[in-house]
Amino acid sequence: MKLSKLLIQHKAEVVKKWFDYAVQSYKADVAQFLKTQGDQFANPVGGALSQNLEPLFNELCGQMNTEALTASVDPIVRIRAVQSFAPSQAVAFIFSLKRVIRTILKKELRNENLLQQLYEFDLKIDVLGLIAFDAFMVCREKIYDLKANEMRNRTLHAFERAKLVKNTSLYSIHAQAAQPITNREGVLSKKK
Amino acid sequence: MAEDLPKAEEFLANIDYKVPDTAWMDTPAEIRKGMYCYASNPKSVEYLGLPNARKWNPLDDDWQLPENWQEIIHNGFKERLERFRSVKVFMDICVRCGACADKCHFYIGTGDPKNMPVLRAELLRSVYRNDFTKIGKLLGRAAGARKMTLDVLKEWWYYLFQCTECRRCSVFCPYGIDTAEITIMGRELLNLIGLNIDWIATPVANCFRTGNHLGIQPHAFKDMLDFFVEDIEEVTGVELEPSFNRKGADILFITPSGDVFADPGTYTCMGYMMLFHYLKEKYGFDITWSTYASEGGNFGFFTSHETMKRLNAKMYAEAKRLGVKWILGGECGHMWRVIHQYMDTMNGPADFLEEPVSPITGTKFENAKSTKMVHIAEFTADLIKHNKLELDPRRNDHLKVTYHDSCNTARGMGMFDEPRYVINNVVNHFYEMPANTIREQTFCCGSGSGLNAGENMELRMAGGLPRANAVRSVHEKHGVNMLACVCAVDRAALPPLMEYWVPEVDVTGLHELVANALIVPGENERTTDLRGEDLPETEDDADE
Ligand code: SF4
Ligand code: SF4
Numbered sequence: 001m002k003l004s005k006l007l008i009q010h011k012a013e014v015v016k017k018w019f020d021y022a023v024q025s026y027k028a029d030v031a032q033f034l035k036t037q038g039d040q041f042a043n044p045v046g047g048a049l050s051q052n053l054e055p056l057f058n059e060l061c062g063q064m065n066t067e068a069l070t071a072s073v074d075p076i077v078r079i080r081a082v083q084s085f086a087p088s089q090a091v092a093f094i095f096s097l098k099r100v101i102r103t104i105l106k107k108e109l110r111n112e113n114l115l116q117q118l119y120e121f122d123l124k125i126d127v128l129g130l131i132a133f134d135a136f137m138v139c140r141e142k143i144y145d146l147k148a149n150e151m152r153n154r155t156l157h158a159f160e161r162a163k164l165v166k167n168t169s170l171y172s173i174h175a176q177a178a179q180p181i182t183n184r185e186g187v188l189s190k191k192k
Numbered sequence: 193m194a195e196d197l198p199k200a201e202e203f204l205a206n207i208d209y210k211v212p213d214t215a216w217m218d219t220p221a222e223i224r225k226g227m228y229c230y231a232s233n234p235k236s237v238e239y240l241g242l243p244n245a246r247k248w249n250p251l252d253d254d255w256q257l258p259e260n261w262q263e264i265i266h267n268g269f270k271e272r273l274e275r276f277r278s279v280k281v282f283m284d285i286c287v288r289c290g291a292c293a294d295k296c297h298f299y300i301g302t303g304d305p306k307n308m309p310v311l312r313a314e315l316l317r318s319v320y321r322n323d324f325t326k327i328g329k330l331l332g333r334a335a336g337a338r339k340m341t342l343d344v345l346k347e348w349w350y351y352l353f354q355c356t357e358c359r360r361c362s363v364f365c366p367y368g369i370d371t372a373e374i375t376i377m378g379r380e381l382l383n384l385i386g387l388n389i390d391w392i393a394t395p396v397a398n399c400f401r402t403g404n405h406l407g408i409q410p411h412a413f414k415d416m417l418d419f420f421v422e423d424i425e426e427v428t429g430v431e432l433e434p435s436f437n438r439k440g441a442d443i444l445f446i447t448p449s450g451d452v453f454a455d456p457g458t459y460t461c462m463g464y465m466m467l468f469h470y471l472k473e474k475y476g477f478d479i480t481w482s483t484y485a486s487e488g489g490n491f492g493f494f495t496s497h498e499t500m501k502r503l504n505a506k507m508y509a510e511a512k513r514l515g516v517k518w519i520l521g522g523e524c525g526h527m528w529r530v531i532h533q534y535m536d537t538m539n540g541p542a543d544f545l546e547e548p549v550s551p552i553t554g555t556k557f558e559n560a561k562s563t564k565m566v567h568i569a570e571f572t573a574d575l576i577k578h579n580k581l582e583l584d585p586r587r588n589d590h591l592k593v594t595y596h597d598s599c600n601t602a603r604g605m606g607m608f609d610e611p612r613y614v615i616n617n618v619v620n621h622f623y624e625m626p627a628n629t630i631r632e633q634t635f636c637c638g639s640g641s642g643l644n645a646g647e648n649m650e651l652r653m654a655g656g657l658p659r660a661n662a663v664r665s666v667h668e669k670h671g672v673n674m675l676a677c678v679c680a681v682d683r684a685a686l687p688p689l690m691e692y693w694v695p696e697v698d699v700t701g702l703h704e705l706v707a708n709a710l711i712v713p714g715e716n717e718r719t720t721d722l723r724g725e726d727l728p729e730t731e732d733d734a735d736e
Contacts, residue, residue, distance in 0.1 A: 044661035
């Protein structure tokens with residue numbers, strides 16, 4: 001008996017349970033909403049999970065292609081990176097797949113031969129966990145990058161040079177997207 | 193973050209990573225970094241004459257409140273229940289049907305149940321029941337009532353600044369309960385004891401003193417527009433001569449200062465200038481800018497009714513001083529909500545102005561009869577409808593455009609079709625986002641109502657997720673690469689939102705698109721758009 005064959009046979013059940021575990025990191029009424037609202041525009045968080053868990057599972061059962069794994073894990077982790085989760089909680093849903101499989105294949109896994117294969121499958125889940133953690137860090141860095149750029153824009157160097165800001169601590173509301181001001185340095189400094 | 197990391201034993205005790213299910217009243221708010229905005233600079237609070245100016249930090253246990261803060265809140269609540277009938281009704285009539293619960297972008301994006309509109313309102317309603325209803329006094333928690341404590345106050349502050357006052361929830365409420373109004377009132381109460389945020393208080397102070405959010409002085413405002421004149425000449429070969437502070441002009445133009453001082457609003461600003469020049473050359477259009485009333489935005493709206501009124505009055509005072517007939521307003525969101533919903537009863541009617549009539553088409557703007565202020569999207573749509581603009585939409589052929597309805601122009605004033613009409617006349621490739629994410633059901637940018645600070649980036653990205661998710665769908669389906677909007681906060685907030693969720697999509701104002709298509713008398717053949725990017729080859733060029 002091959003584990004991969006068994007897993008494919010139970011795919012629907014596994015993915016569904018995996019989804020349930022993943023939404024347990026939210027309060028019960030939120031989890032309920034994430035599970036039941038099927039319109040992905042009304043429920044982008046649930047949508048990202050339901051669209052990506054199955055491809056992730058397929059990849060785990062198949063080629064373990066890094067790009068494909070990243071492409072499917074990123075939309076989930078990108079959301080969790082802005083949702084007040086600790087880093088561990090943000091990626092914990094990956095590891096819950098181990099419990100899902102053990103629960104669903106409880107009977108079959110008494111077979112020792114399968115246990116050896118399960119050990120190998122667990123390693124793949126660990127690899128996915130590492131990939132998810134990298135994706136998480138990329139998102140967090142992006143957030144800090146956005147924060148830092150806004151800070152830079154807030155101080156409005158170009159404005160200062162052009163003596164346009166009276167007091168740099170009184171920063172702008174609307175100026176946050178102000179890449180322009182730095183892009184336009186040439187234009188701004190022309191006027192002297 | 194490190195201080196609240198889970199411990200090993202917690203992991204082991206809870207290997208399913210399940211969050212505990214405590215009732216909302218037993219789950220005190222945990223103030224998390226990235227989700228809140230910094231407390232206001234005491235100087236700004238002082239300048240505005242608002243109470244309890246001091247340095248304080250939301251993460252500290254002690255918020256340095258006045259000793260009798262509970263009394264102040266109670267009395268303030270009482271006064272407002274008498275003053276605003278809507279608030280009293282909203283406190284009483286909610287049947288907790290839950291129709292609004294999953295409609296808030298912050299709930300959808302953060303997954304925090306306290307961002308359900310019904311729960312946000314319950315934060316205040318629970319105290320209302322305790323303080324002002326017999327049943328609440330009698331039954332207490334069994335009747336959904338609770339006393340105002342420091343924990344409750346902190347919860348108010350945390351969640352009232354996680355609402356952008358966008359009114360999406362009200363669209364779905366069978367009773368029309370408008371949680372935005374509850375938030376507005378709640379923030380007003382918080383201001384009574386000095387619980388403001390700096391991203392609102394400092395711009396308000398600047399605006400009150402100098403005329404705009406940045407505190408930019410009149411000469412510098414003019415300098416910026418002069419830079420734009422040079423830029424426009426570079427792109428078109430035409431030299432513009434905008435008019436400033438001119439008494440006796442027909443019309444006064446006021447736009448959010450974000451258009452003058454921050455990209456991509458600056459290109460929209462150039463768009464206005466080119467349109468006015470075109471109209472002057474062709475039809476003798478007579479408009480002036482003010483370097484004093486240099487802010488259309490009104491963050492007073494996010495502070496208190498009184499503060500909103502003070503800022504709004506400045507625009508009308510300037511219109512009076514200059515003796516213009518009416519006011520044309522730039523692309524903004526909350527500026528229009530203030531004008532449309534509040535101006536008339538606050539500072540109006542503006543009897544000293546005339547009912548706005550387009551001098552070019554003769555169209556009477558009936559909707560602006562009392563406020564005397566017309567949104568430029570309506571004005572331009574009317575020009576196009578009457579065939580008054582010569583346009584070459586092919587110059588926007590490198591763009592695949594979708595349109596984000598700003599909550600304020602859409603739900604706040606019912607403007608859905610005018611911007612779309614303009615876009616359809618100036619670009620060839622326009623695609624709508626899914627129906628449940630636009631028009632009256634539009635999803636907020638996630639940064640409105642003064643929440644577009646830097647320190648709360650996580651909140652902004654989570655709140656903007658439903659909007660970004662819809663943009664991604666048209667990007668993937670149709671190759672959309674430009675998100676158009678008619679709001680200055682959108683132009684500031686959407687670029688980072690896109691950068692995080694859909695980096696292939698850029699952001700533009702409506703009049704940047706108009707100006708790129710507008711054939712200005714005497715212009716050179718254009719080789720770039722206003723951003724200095726090369727124009728696509730037109731079919732004619734390709735034929736040669
Ligand atoms: S939809 Fe209206 S009545 Fe129903 S819970 Fe929400 S606010 Fe209350
Ligand atoms: S007004 Fe908007 S942000 Fe506030 S609760 Fe309603 S949907 Fe949410």
